[in-house]
Amino acid sequence: MxxxxxxxxxxxxxxxxxxxxxxxxxxxxxxxxxxxxxxxxxxDPFLTSSPSRIVKSLVEFIKEGTLATHIWVTCYETVLGFVLGTVLGVIIAILLWSSETASKVLDPYLVVLNALPKVALAPIIIFWVGNGTSAIIAIALLISIVTTIISVLTGFKEVDKGRILLMKTFRASKWQTLRYLIFPACIPVIISALKINVGLSWVGVIMGEFLVAREGLGFLIIYGGQIAQLDMVMMSIVILSVIAFIMYEVVAVIENKLIKKDNVYN
Missing domain, CATH: 4.10.220 (Light-harvesting Protein)
Known part of the structure; x- marks a missing residue:
């Protein structure tokens, strides 16, 4: 050097x-x-709270012993919704990529689902899967899965046609083309989908907790607003921000490892 x-x-x-x-x-x-x-x-501290009041509220919840439960419930729902949305979204994108006819047929439906406000479907989801954790996870899944499908499928389709033609020339199967060309070329797209899903999963979970939860940070936010305890609301928002940042950093670490691995192979 x-x-x-x-x-x-x-x-x-x-x-x-x-x-x-x-x-x-x-x-x-x-x-x-x-x-x-x-x-x-x-x-007005009553309307905006303050750092000292937020810390005081945090200490009170810690003494009560309930804060850990609320954090765990929200994290569990978010991580599960995030993983399911990402994995199922990538699988469906692969299936649509493998069938051009299915991709063209379902494309307008994906566009409509992506544009549709998911909160409008929340009451239907609650009616279908029940009033509880399953409904919250389903809402988070619905919000993230469509975006994942569209972004990953678009990435698959934008891979250099010349390289795909070269793979066909060597009689590579679709699985081989996917494994050795499409996936490596679309790592940045998949990572981008992961980063987007971090935020979307939190949106879905908090939205679900607003509607049906009896536990979780979303429940604390809506409950604190109802009883005019904005210190509780701000405390919950700060905790959400910290956890969301940690999740985003975890995805960033995965991104760095995948990029380094890809550079080694290249």
């Missing part, structure tokens, strides 16, 4: 550290200004 390359790597590390410091600084400044504004009555 020459000096220029070492200098380049050092500059990259410095840039990453600088960005991390700036991100933390922005968050700290925001929290400090929020607390100061609430303490000096520049804003």
């Amino acid at each position: 020459n000096e220029e390359h070492e200098l380049y790597l050092k500059n990259i590390k410095r840039s990453k550290v600088k960005i991390t410091i700036l991100r933390i600084a922005i968050l700290v400044i925001f929290i400090a200004l929020w607390e100061i504004a609430a303490q000096l009555k520049w804003i």
Whole structure:
């Protein structure tokens, strides 16, 4: 490794550290200004809460011993909805890619389902699968699966036609073409679908918990709003933000590993 390359790597590390410091600084400044504004009555703490009141509410829930249960319920529903939506979406995309006729026939239906507000189907889903966890997971699945199918299928179709023709020339089966060409070429698309599904799964779960739950962070948000306890609402939102960020970072780690693995093979 020459000096220029070492200098380049050092500059990259410095840039990453600088960005991390700036991100933390922005968050700290925001929290400090929020607390100061609430303490000096520049804003109404009853309407906007404050960091200190959120921490107080968090401590109270921890002492009651119920917060862990609410977090676990929401995380379980979200992860299950996320995994099912992603796996089933990719499988259906593969099936549609393997049959051009089925893809063309079902394309308008996928477009309509993607455009349809899923909250409109929530009462029907609750009636079909019951008033409980199964309904919440089903709503999260419905929201994420259509987007996954469309994005992954589009990625499959955009793979270089010349490469596909070359695979056919070597008499490769559709499975071989999928395994050795389509999937490696579409890793960025699949990762992008994973990142999108992180947010969509949370939307579906919180929406479901608003409607039917008796536990979970979504339930705390809607219950806190009903009894005018905005500290509870803000606490739940902050916890949701932290967990969603962690999920997104997990997907980012998977992305880095897959990209490094793909680079090794290339």
